[in-house]
Amino acid sequence: MAVFASNEINRSRQNEFDLIKALTIILMIWTHVYENLSTGFEPSFSHFNAYWRGCLFGASTFMFCMGIGMVYTRSSSTRDFFNRGIHIFFTAILLNFFRVVLSGTITGRYIYDPFSATYLILSVGSDILYFAGMAFLLMALLRKIGLKYRHILIVAAALSALAYFLEGTDSQNFFLNQAMGFLWGNSSESYFPLFNWFIFVAAGCVFGKAYLHIADKAKFHRVCFPVGLVITVAYLLVCTNVDQNIFLQFDGNLYLGHRMLPDAVMTILANIWVMSLFYYIGKAIPEKAMPFLTHPSKHINQYYCVSWFVIMVAYFALFYENMLDSDASVLKTWSIVLAITIATILIYNKWLKSGFSAFFEKHRAFWVVFVIIVTLGASLYGYYLCDGLYPTFINDYDPW
Secondary structure (H helix, E strand, O other): OOOEOOOOOOOOOOHHHHHHHHHHHHHHHHHHHHHHHEOOOOOOHHHHHHHHHHHHHOHHHHHHHHHHHHHHOOOOOHHHHHHHHHHHHHHHHHHHHHHHHHHHHHOOHHHHOHHHHHHHHHHHOOOHHHHHHHHHHHHHHHHHOOOOHHHHHHHHHHHHHHHHHHOOOOOOOHHHHHHHHOOOOOOOOOOOOHHHHHHHHHHHHHHHHHHOOEOOHHHHHHHHHHHHHHHHHHHHHHHHHOOOOOOOOOOOOHHHHOOOHHHHHHHHHHHHHHHHHHHHHHHHOOHHHHHHHOHHHHOHHHHHHHHHHHHHHHHHHHHOOOOEOOHHHHHHHHHHHHHHHHHHHHHHHHHHHHHHHHHHHHOHHHHHHHHHHHHHHHHHHHHHHHOOOOOOOOOOOOOO
């Protein structure tokens, strides 16, 4: 049997994609606990997860899977992508409202420790959800003008190359920098700028389109797995043992947020390999266990947003002046955050979702305007307190 068929074969949900997304979000929560609630101690398992695993199989994996999802979804019209982009972009604003504005307010941190309120400026900081929203909007535009996924991948590679020349462009104004930082890397809170990272979504679309036509998945992965493993190991060996200036994502914090084209290409190949790995893992797992194991994948935005809010409340209430300093304490806190996140999501979806949805849909315009105004107002207040010194991930949130 040929590996590929002319017609679509794998239109149903693919366990390998759901499993890798589920594991990645669980590990990402561990990363966020380590980065936000600990002293950042190293070497440690937590540092390995956040730095090495996170560079290869972290945000890039989400974005790659996002591209696959764009191909597999039944809601794939230009209008669907546009509406989805608007919804996710507002979700990103709402997330910043909860994790930056509300968390420090309800814990009283901003009130009895006025200096901590300088972090309110980060309520306009970019995030992977902002990226996701803009990626859907850009995809809607590119599909509207008639580009196929392979052409979109070329556009994405060109944007990634362009980001190299725009890197660090500075206007001397934080808010203008922040607007530019949504598109390319600069000195603002510029996590996952669109130009640098859209290539992962585009590559996921191309891979997903090809995956639909695989007639013999076993034969495909028998080739993909060993070839991908060799490429991934070779890439890591070059990054860690060869003095070069091409692959730089492991050289500093900057490249965790501002991925450049050479590293992006190799990370895409590594993510294709990990898809093969999870194809074999999925075959070894009983089908009855899949709904439980893939639950995070099917509620990925909820896991992301709820866990962030729990982490930031814990930060302001418990760990602001007493950071974790061991793997054991990080792993314990991670398990507690994860348990609270899962419980919150289960309770919300079972008993609260319909009521909340009905209420907020009825007053949607008011709440959208309210959240945007309060978030922008909080960032302006933080800007006033910062006195020209802005906390961002590039200065490790400590410019003072």
